[in-house]
Amino acid sequence: MQKEAAWLLTxxxxxxxxxxxxxxxxxxxxxxxxxxxxxxxxxWGMILLAIGGAALVGLGVILIFAHNWENWTPExxxxxxxxxxxxxxxxAFHSLRNGNRLWSEGAGLFTALAIGASIAxxxxxxxxxxxxxxxxxxxxxxxxxxxxxxxxxxxAAFCWLGALGWALVSPHEGWWGETAQDALRLPAFLxxxxxxxxxxxxxxxxxRAGARVAWLLRVALLVLVAGLAVAPDHRQFGELLFVYASMxxxxxxxGRLYFSGVQGLWGNPLQGAGQLGVWVIALLMTVKEVWPxxxxxxxxxxxxxxxxxxxxFWLAAQLARREGPLLPFVLAALTPALFxxxxxxxxxxxxxxxxxxxxxxxxxxxxxxxxxxxxxxxxANEGAGLIAAVILLRFFNDDLSYIVRGIGFIVTGAGxxxxxxxxxxRLRGAA
Amino acid sequence: xxxxxxxxxxxxxxxAQIAVPxxxxxxHEQTRAAGTLWxxxxxxxxxxxxxxxxxxxxxxxxxxxxxxxVDSGMIYIKPQTRMYAELALGPDGYARLVRLHExxxxxxxxxxxxxxxxxxxxxxxxxxxxxxxxxxxPFDRYxxxxxRAPQVEREYADASRSAQANTxxxxxxxxxxxxxxxxxxxxxxxx
Numbered sequence: 023m024q025k026e027a028a029w030l031l032t033x034x035x036x037x038x039x040x041x042x043x044x045x046x047x048x049x050x051x052x053x054x055x056x057x058x059x060x061x062x063x064x065x066w067g068m069i070l071l072a073i074g075g076a077a078l079v080g081l082g083v084i085l086i087f088a089h090n091w092e093n094w095t096p097e098x099x100x101x102x103x104x105x106x107x108x109x110x111x112x113x114a115f116h117s118l119r120n121g122n123r124l125w126s127e128g129a130g131l132f133t134a135l136a137i138g139a140s141i142a143x144x145x146x147x148x149x150x151x152x153x154x155x156x157x158x159x160x161x162x163x164x165x166x167x168x169x170x171x172x173x174x175x176x177x178a179a180f181c182w183l184g185a186l187g188w189a190l191v192s193p194h195e196g197w198w199g200e201t202a203q204d205a206l207r208l209p210a211f212l213x214x215x216x217x218x219x220x221x222x223x224x225x226x227x228x229x230r231a232g233a234r235v236a237w238l239l240r241v242a243l244l245v246l247v248a249g250l251a252v253a254p255d256h257r258q259f260g261e262l263l264f265v266y267a268s269m270x271x272x273x274x275x276x277g278r279l280y281f282s283g284v285q286g287l288w289g290n291p292l293q294g295a296g297q298l299g300v301w302v303i304a305l306l307m308t309v310k311e312v313w314p315x316x317x318x319x320x321x322x323x324x325x326x327x328x329x330x331x332x333x334x335f336w337l338a339a340q341l342a343r344r345e346g347p348l349l350p351f352v353l354a355a356l357t358p359a360l361f362x363x364x365x366x367x368x369x370x371x372x373x374x375x376x377x378x379x380x381x382x383x384x385x386x387x388x389x390x391x392x393x394x395x396x397x398x399x400x401x402a403n404e405g406a407g408l409i410a411a412v413i414l415l416r417f418f419n420d421d422l423s424y425i426v427r428g429i430g431f432i433v434t435g436a437g438x439x440x441x442x443x444x445x446x447x448r449l450r451g452a453a
Numbered sequence: 454x455x456x457x458x459x460x461x462x463x464x465x466x467x468x469a470q471i472a473v474p475x476x477x478x479x480x481h482e483q484t485r486a487a488g489t490l491w492x493x494x495x496x497x498x499x500x501x502x503x504x505x506x507x508x509x510x511x512x513x514x515x516x517x518x519x520x521x522x523v524d525s526g527m528i529y530i531k532p533q534t535r536m537y538a539e540l541a542l543g544p545d546g547y548a549r550l551v552r553l554h555e556x557x558x559x560x561x562x563x564x565x566x567x568x569x570x571x572x573x574x575x576x577x578x579x580x581x582x583x584x585x586x587x588x589x590x591p592f593d594r595y596x597x598x599x600x601r602a603p604q605v606e607r608e609y610a611d612a613s614r615s616a617q618a619n620t621x622x623x624x625x626x627x628x629x630x631x632x633x634x635x636x637x638x639x640x641x642x643x644x
Contacts, residue, residue, distance in 0.1 A: 100478055104471065111467045118463055133470075140474045146508075146596045148481040149633040160473060167466040171459065193533070 027055040072128035073176045077135060096147055103143035106136035117172055130174030134165035134181075155192045158184055162214065169221045175234050178218040182245040185214040189253040208322050211253040215245060230281060231289070239291040243273070247295075250326075260317035261324075263303065264364075268330035268357040270299025275337040275353050278345075297404065300356055304385050305411055307360070307378035313367040316360075331357035345392065352388040355381070382412050390445070397449055406441040410434050484632040488625030489562055491540060491548040493590070495613045495620050495636075508594040509606045509636070511622060512613070515550050519572060519585030522553045530586060534568045537629060538588060547621060553586050557629065565591055565629040592624060592633040595643070605636075605643055612638045 034052060037043045043051070083106055094102065110133030117125030138161040144150075145157075162184030168177045189211040222238045229235065250265055277293025288294065306312050319327060334357065338350035359381050363374045386408040393402025417430045454462075494514040520538055522530065538550040540562040550564070557563070570587035597605055612620040623635040636643040 104474060107470060107474075111470070114467075115463065118459065137470050137473075141477070144474045144477050148477065149592065149594070149596055150477070150481075164466075164470050164473060167462070171463050171466060 030055055072124045073131050076128040076132035079132065081135070099147045100144060103140045103147065107133065107140045110134075110136040114168065114172060123173075126172040126174050127176045130168045130172045130177040131180060133168060134177050137161055137164045155188055158188045158191060159214075162188065166217055169218050173221070175221065175225070175238055178221045178238060179241040181218050182215060182241050185211060185217075186245045186249050186252075188214065189249045192253075205255075205322060207255075208250075208253045211249050215242075215249060218242075226280075236289050236291055243291055243295050254323055255321070258317075258319070258321060258323055260315055261319040261321070263306070263312075263316050264319050264327040264357065264360055265323055265330075266299060267303045267360050268327040268334065270296050270303060271334040271353050271356045272296070272330045272337060274300050275334055275341055275350055278350070279337055279341045300353055300385070301404065301408060301411075303356060303360070304382040304408065305415060307363060308375070308382050308412055308415060309378075310371060310375050313364065313371070313374060316364050316367070318361065318364055327357055327361075345396065349388040349392040352385050379412065382408060386412075394445065394448055399445060399449055402445045402449075403442060406438060406445065409441075410438045480630055481632050484625050484627040484630045485634065488627035488630075488632060490634070491542075491562075491624050491626055492546060492621040492637075493624055494545070494547040495609070495622060508596045509602060509609050511593050511595055511609075511636070513590055513622070515548055516588060516590050518550070519587055520550045520553045522555075522571075522584045522586050530568055530571045530584060532568050532570070536566055536568060536586070536588065537563045538566045539563050540626065548624075550588065553588070562626060563629055564626055564631055567591070591631050592622065595622070595633065595636045597643070605638070608638050609636070 031052060034043070034048045038045055038048045110129060113125065113129035114133050117129045138157075141157060141161065162181050165177055165184070166181050168174055169181060189207065192207055219242075222235070222242060225232070225235050225238065246269070247266070250269075251259075251262060254262070273292045273296030275296070277290050277296050281290040281292060318324075331354075334354040335351075338347075338354040341350040359377075363377055366377070367374045386405040389405030389408065390402045391405075393399065393405060413434045414431065417427045417434075496512045496514045496517055522536075537554045537557050539552040539554065539558060541549050541551045543549040550566070553566075554563070566588040568586055569589045572585040572587075574584070595605075609620070619640040620638050622633055623637065625632045625634055
């Protein structure tokens, strides 16, 4: 935002000279964006340096302590164990007083790391038994308030990673039946991962196009996708495709709806990750070997595809008003299509294979048509790429000779290039 | 949020962050000072379980024996449940876990433990013996300086395998909380 505002201010003179804006409008824009252009004065490079510096200093102090550890008495060890935490809290207090973003991020992360270091060092001094899940949970919960007190996104990312770490190390107890602890792990992970969400929502409201929001979304999505793979019981792996399908559809449509025009797919992680997910799942739906491994969710996981599947349709209805119904509703149809095909799979494998291809090709057609309609070659290329991927997958998947596969690859590749040239011409013509 | 409220909340958060490690220290110091001393005989560790950084992994004879569960109210005992094991001195001078309770016992010495496995007896409900529970003790590692740990790990493994070896951990216990004081290998404390 800051960079864009500064750029806009330099352009105003030319815009007035060229007659695009009158002087009064330029003055209003200057007044509106002047604060944003100069606010804080710190770029992301400085913030990342502060975060990295805080992490390195924290770890370095711990390593120096660790090197001389055995030479100190338990009392000195306790004092040294608590020292980094107190130092971090002092730095956090300083940042709370001056409201400096650089200090907030650096001091927040340092304090968050120091909490874990203090507990671990005291546990080592007093020979405590190991309970890693409890340690990570305590550490994460104690760091969590710093997100809101210091408005620290680095601590928010740390807490998300803490939630993922907790889900990773929590033991799965039931081999023959799901124990209460197994059943609670997924809701507990989702609850823990949702605690930094108000911070993300606040910054989406303040500046949805900013780098801070994009980075927070990247970490949150990564943690959610990985956490959903490890938090449920091992017998629920077959159900995850439904969860990921509903997540991908809701993310792809939500990203288009709320972050459209934000610095491409990298700047819009919600849409980028969602579209990639829909693309991959649509491809998987065309592979007949996938269906015996897929189970309809019958446990706590069932709630997720139902809620997110309905959310995807609601978001699609909102988006359809802006850019037409085709692509939003094809994306939203992913979760119900998965339920339908899974229900048919045991009796009608041939029909399921055909319907899987129908969905993938409908998605490709919707991507191409919307891309052409909106003058976006990237979107149209995604559709052409999906068709090429379906064709290539058939050549890998089916029992064909190398000659036939080779010819198939050449024809598909040539077709992809030809389609690309055609799309470019169509878009130029439309422009 | 007003600045005063923000500072107040920050102060409370700082206190909570310090209180967690500080409460560990206080509880442990109280147990070391006023707890009863018990000796827990060690058992060989799983040879496939490698040395883990700066600590020696411990295994105890008391945790390898099933403990009878005396409270009849609970039909199914879940793994990882916290329970309370009554302590008694065995004829060899080492600590034994003699009975397991769902609630904290009102008197006598006991230890907070976690359920690992349960064996239920067969037969009619009325005739059934109490379930035998396999527990995890709350002390399972002994931290050492990095250069000493591999040697102690080897000595521990050798001494724990020997039937005659006088190898045990000294643990002070107070109100269920345990503080591992020392590891004694073949009669000599590990320094």
